[in-house]
Amino acid sequence: MKLPLEGVLVLEFAQYLSGPCAGLRLADLGARVIKIEHPEKGEAGRKLSIKNLWLDDSSLLFNTINRNKESFAADMNNAEDMETLRRLIARAHVLIHNFRPGVMEKRMLDYESVKAINPSIVYTQISGYGSKGPWAKKPGQDLLVQALSGLAFTTGSYEDNPTPLGLGIGDYLCGNQAVQFILAALIRSRKNGKGTLLELSLLESLIDLQFEFFTTYFASGKMPERAHHHNAHSLLSAPYGIYKTSDGFIAIAMMSLQQLNKMMESQVLTQFSEGDVFSKRDEIKVVIADLLLHHPNDFWIQKAQIFDLWIMPVLNWKQMKTSKGYQVLEMEQEIASSKGGKKITTTRCPIRINNKKLYAGKAAPALNEHTQQIKQSLL
Amino acid sequence: MNRLLEDILVLDFSQFLSGPSAGLRLADMGARVIKIEKEGTGDICRQLYVSDVKLEDGESTIFHAINRNKESYCVDVKDEASLAKIKKLITKADVMLHNFRPGVMKRLGLDYETVKELNPSIVYGEISGYGEEGEWKALPGQDLLVQAVSGLTYLSGSLHHQPMPMGVAVADILAGTHLVQGALAAILSRLNTGEGSLVQVSMFESLLDFQFEVLTCFLNDGNEMPVRNAVNGAHAYIAAPYGIYKTADGFIAIAMAPIPVLAKLLNEAALSNYNDPNDWFNKRDEIKELLSKIFLIKLRSIGCVLWSLSIFGVPMFMTTINCLQAKDIKY
Numbered sequence: 001m002k003l004p005l006e007g008v009l010v011l012e013f014a015q016y017l018s019g020p021c022a023g024l025r026l027a028d029l030g031a032r033v034i035k036i037e038h039p040e041k042g043e044a045g046r047k048l049s050i051k052n053l054w055l056d057d058s059s060l061l062f063n064t065i066n067r068n069k070e071s072f073a074a075d076m077n078n079a080e081d082m083e084t085l086r087r088l089i090a091r092a093h094v095l096i097h098n099f100r101p102g103v104m105e106k107r108m109l110d111y112e113s114v115k116a117i118n119p120s121i122v123y124t125q126i127s128g129y130g131s132k133g134p135w136a137k138k139p140g141q142d143l144l145v146q147a148l149s150g151l152a153f154t155t156g157s158y159e160d161n162p163t164p165l166g167l168g169i170g171d172y173l174c175g176n177q178a179v180q181f182i183l184a185a186l187i188r189s190r191k192n193g194k195g196t197l198l199e200l201s202l203l204e205s206l207i208d209l210q211f212e213f214f215t216t217y218f219a220s221g222k223m224p225e226r227a228h229h230h231n232a233h234s235l236l237s238a239p240y241g242i243y244k245t246s247d248g249f250i251a252i253a254m255m256s257l258q259q260l261n262k263m264m265e266s267q268v269l270t271q272f273s274e275g276d277v278f279s280k281r282d283e284i285k286v287v288i289a290d291l292l293l294h295h296p297n298d299f300w301i302q303k304a305q306i307f308d309l310w311i312m313p314v315l316n317w318k319q320m321k322t323s324k325g326y327q328v329l330e331m332e333q334e335i336a337s338s339k340g341g342k343k344i345t346t347t348r349c350p351i352r353i354n355n356k357k358l359y360a361g362k363a364a365p366a367l368n369e370h371t372q373q374i375k376q377s378l379l
Numbered sequence: 380m381n382r383l384l385e386d387i388l389v390l391d392f393s394q395f396l397s398g399p400s401a402g403l404r405l406a407d408m409g410a411r412v413i414k415i416e417k418e419g420t421g422d423i424c425r426q427l428y429v430s431d432v433k434l435e436d437g438e439s440t441i442f443h444a445i446n447r448n449k450e451s452y453c454v455d456v457k458d459e460a461s462l463a464k465i466k467k468l469i470t471k472a473d474v475m476l477h478n479f480r481p482g483v484m485k486r487l488g489l490d491y492e493t494v495k496e497l498n499p500s501i502v503y504g505e506i507s508g509y510g511e512e513g514e515w516k517a518l519p520g521q522d523l524l525v526q527a528v529s530g531l532t533y534l535s536g537s538l539h540h541q542p543m544p545m546g547v548a549v550a551d552i553l554a555g556t557h558l559v560q561g562a563l564a565a566i567l568s569r570l571n572t573g574e575g576s577l578v579q580v581s582m583f584e585s586l587l588d589f590q591f592e593v594l595t596c597f598l599n600d601g602n603e604m605p606v607r608n609a610v611n612g613a614h615a616y617i618a619a620p621y622g623i624y625k626t627a628d629g630f631i632a633i634a635m636a637p638i639p640v641l642a643k644l645l646n647e648a649a650l651s652n653y654n655d656p657n658d659w660f661n662k663r664d665e666i667k668e669l670l671s672k673i674f675l676i677k678l679r680s681i682g683c684v685l686w687s688l689s690i691f692g693v694p695m696f697m698t699t700i701n702c703l704q705a706k707d708i709k710y
Contacts, residue, residue, distance in 0.1 A: 328513030
């Protein structure tokens with residue numbers, strides 16, 4: 001199958017997660033993505049491991065984020081390499097970088113300089129906090145941006161410390177939003193030949209993530225408050241949350257108390273009206289929590305399905321992996337390292353095009369793996 | 380400036396948040412987005428997905444956040460004349476979006492195969508909860524429920540917590556984000572071929588992708604489960620001191636920092652026992668326990684922002700934590 005982005009050439013001057021996860025998605029959709037790396041050091045993410053897992057010379061983490069890309073080695077302090085890079089830029093459709101503001105300017109690879117080489121390029125810069133203001137040069141690190149954006153006050157319950165989301169949401173979301181805008185800019189560029197400067201920041205992405213909260217806050221002047229019990233979304237009423245049963249946990253989404261009581265059959269619950277779901281949110285949640293403890297997950301899930309209630313069991317990864325609902329997606333793919341031999345399992349692109357799941361078994365590149373080949377074919 | 384998608388027409392049949400957030404982003408980029416709503420009730424988000432803050436017209440702030448910058452067109456899909464008008468609109472559209480459960484659009488005669496006959500170049504985007512096949516396909520694809528089955532709730536919070544959902548509708552928003560990616564890639568491809576595409580995303584697959592780094596770890600380490608930190612959990616796979624700590628007057632966030640540097644900075648002998656970087660992961664709970672006691676006594680965070688202190692030549696990432704109303708904090 002021909003992939004939608006075949007023929008699109010992307011240069012990725014990026015490290016760690018935000019920029020590289022944008023490159024990964026573009027590669028999954030068919031673009032040719034070339035990582036520009038320092039000839040000795042390589043991308044910093046190569047040395048960043050979790051649980052000390054490695055594949056060949058780079059971390060499993062790097063291999064996860066950078067599969068299906070090529071590596072081109074260039075030293076941006078070397079004049080000859082810079083000349084090669086400029087020739088490569090002339091051929092590219094997209095450039096992505098996530099250096100702190102000022103770094104690409106110093107290399108004469110800021111948008112104005114790049115535009116002079118290639119007027120139709122989509123130039124994408126990802127920063128922590130934007131290129132202006134007192135925070136511009138501060139470290140755009142995921143946890144810090146979560147902390148500064150108010151996001152940590154959405155998760156956990158009222159008595160908990162501010163609780164961050166346990167994944168690199170700022171990096172991931174910003175990289176994914178970059179893909180949206182890159183594609184829109186490519187569409188325009190195809191129509192009128194114009195290039196585009198795209199500027200994204202982790203902070204703006206995390207503010208956008210909270211747009212429902214901010215809009216509600218701007219309208220009311222009141223800070224959203226996490227529920228004291230079983231908080232799952234601070235703007236929503238009882239019963240919304242995760243609850244313990246006698247042998248596990250279930251999640252209950254939004255529904256009227258009367259609907260929920262079809263399954264609970266509780267006298268106590270009938271004492272609350274629909275008008276109480278916000279004002280007595282915690283009281284109601286405590287009542288529900290006590291009732292649910294009396295029976296196991298299966299008991300409740302069966303009842304929920306009979307009444308078509310928005311309730312699902314809470315699964316951990318092992319339980320998920322053995323469920324048919326997961327297996328039918330065929331989400332996993334095996335990738336052999338570029339040096340052959342060792343294999344890893346990772347996930348595929350979550351988007352399906354014309355009923356096809358998108359697999360790409362090509363491993364992350366070794367440092368410098370494609371430099372010669374790229375010089376021969378593109379320059 | 381001419382906007383990126385200014386000549387693109389989008390018909391958005393979707394409701395709630397996942398699909399409408401995709402429509403919102405397309406509108407932000409300049410597309411004309413028309414919400415197709417059910418006559419009488421409209422998008423169920425207008426009534427069902429609400430906060431306790433109402434605007435003057437009685438509608439929820441949440442609906443207005445999600446649907447700004449769009450138009451609304453009401454239709455009774457059971458009425459043939461009404462349906463004929465919709466089909467006429469479809470012939471003019473570039474993109475069509477929906478997030479009904481699998482089978483619903485087919486019953487309405489608006490599934491991709493039928494729509495493609497009317498408009499072969501249309502990009503048809505759909506979001507489901509759990510994909511189009513398998514025994515979960517008809518189950519409610521709602522944000523919290525998809526978080527629940529995806530394992531995501533074992534990543535946030537600390538060890539003593541129950542499974543903890545992320546307090547933002549990440550499944551909806553990420554599925555919407557992925558749908559826009561697929562739809563725009565399909566438009567780009569249409570510029571070459573003239574042909575439209577079917578683009579499908581599910582909230583479940585979107586949350587699996589969101590977890591791709593840690594899930595890949597799990598798939599290659601013999602299926603070891605993530606273990607949340609006992610103290611100030613912030614990321615199950617990252618070493619101490621990573622986390623948010625209470626201080627004498629607020630909270631601070633610390634990302635990666637070498638423990639010996641913190642020991643010198645805080646002048647705490649107890650911390651200097653952790654010179655081996657392996658300990659920062661293996662003994663993270665005792666280190667974090669120690670740090671939380673120290674910070675609570677020693678550090679006042681408000682008005683004293685510690686940003687990337689390059690002490691002893693080692694960059695450290697610290698910041699005070701912000702909240703929506705941090706008006707006392709000066710930066």
